[in-house]
Amino acid sequence: MSGANQKMRVILAQPRGFCAGVERAVEIVELAIRKYGPPVYVRHEIVHNKRVVEKLRSIGARFVDELDEIPDGAITVFSAHGVAQKVADDAGLRDLPVIDATCPLVAKVHREGQRYAEQGYDVILIGHEGHPEVEGTRGRIPGGVHLVSSVDDVDRLRVRDPAKVSYITQTTLSVDDTRVIIDKLKQRFPQVAGPDVRDICYATQNRQQAVHLLAQHVGVILVxxxxxxxxxNRLREIAAEMGIPSYLIDTAExxxxxxxxxxxxxxVTAGASAPEELVQEVLTRLGQIAPVAIENLEGVEENVRFKLPEMLWDVAGxxxxxxxxxQAREGERNTAAASAE
Incomplete structure (x- = not known):
């Protein structure tokens, strides 16, 4: 701070934190535990946030890497990132009672890729190797996909027919970086079919736009x-690329x-899997460092809602x-997102 008695301005991005897919996934686990009793087994972390996972574990969720760690007959939840078809089939062969918490927007990408594959297209998946969403999407598309993470990967692509190429994307990518890759695909394959950046989910785009705006008003950004x-990670990278020192923090500590x-x-902003309580703890910590004046940056008001699995409607109410x-006043992007279910 530049003055000993001057308050430090803390500007909060809008929107930030939980998206509709994360809200839905977390509530699915909570409702499953309430309805069926603990333990409820969750394949992989339900969402990528340590606090959320620890809270669910404390009420009876057990997180596993593979289905063979789940006892016969145990309630099984698939994470928000989605799973490969083989995982779903293996669960079916074991007659595991499955509740699917896959984000509806991720499931929409699965359907797009399947449709392209059925029409004879080579399917390119823009995404990051090893991410659970990417592994799930790869395993949902017959014949497999070409994974592309950079412009250089586009140059190395080998396809059956350059006139029958399509692409889909991971939902949590940088909009700007993805657009560069898509432009390269269009240069190499002029007839390429795909959704532009529409596969990148509404919440990802809204939070990235909010960081672009936030970076114009502050000297440092906490994600x-x-x-x-x-x-x-994409939010932190966007701020850094704009020349603003930025830090990804798991907790206020x-x-x-x-x-x-x-x-x-x-x-201050938060990823789509970070609960608001973590943001409030960050504000408390900042107030311990120096007197603060908290402001809210204007931004998109999100109103997306996804239905829960029908088997949980009774306990959910x-x-x-x-x-x-x-609400009926939903904006166009939010309406499109909600229709994904």
Whole structure:
């Protein structure tokens, strides 16, 4: 800070934190435990956030890497990232009672890829190797996909017919980086079919746009999110690419007061899998470092809602659970997202 008695401005991005797919996935696990009793087994982390996973574990969720770690007959939840068809088939062969918490927008990408494959297209998946969503999407498309993570990967592609090429994308990518890759695909394959950047989910796009705006008003940006959260990492990278020092923090304890030397305004945002309570803890920690004045940046108001699996409607009290039914004033992008279910 530039003055000993001057308050440090803390500007909050809007929107930030939980998206509709994460809200839905977390509520699915909570409702499953309430309805069937613990333990409920979840294949992979339900979402990529340590606090969320620890809270669910404390009420009876057990997180496993593979189905063979799940006892016969145990309630099984697939994470928000989706699973390969073989995983779903293996669960069926074991007659495991499955509740699918795959984000509806991820499932929409699966359907797009399947449709292209059925029409004889080579399918290119723009995404990051090893991410659970990418592994799930790859395993849902007959004949497999070509995984592309960079412009250089496009140059190395070998396809059956350059006139029959399509692409889909991971939902949590950088919009700007993905657009560059898509432009390269269009240069190499002029007839390529694909959704432009529409596969990147509404929440990812909204949060990235908010960081672009936030970076114009602050000297440093804190992104609340776990290190394994793809969308949180993209937010930090976007701020850094704009020349703003930016830090990905799992909790308020990760904050280093030295980051704010000669800084008058701090920006705070959160990835789509980070709960608001973590943001509030960050604000408390900042207030311990220096007096703060908290401001909210204007941004997109999200109103997306996804239905819960029907088997949980009774315990949830409604198809939409605690999020409630979407309002009629929904914007075009939000309406499109909600229709994915």
């Amino acid at each position: 609340v999110g776990s290190p394994n959260s793809s969308n949180s 990760d904050i280093d007061p030295a980051w704010f030397t000669d800084i008058d305004a701090v920006g 409604s198809p939409y659970g605690r999020m409630g039914r979407p």
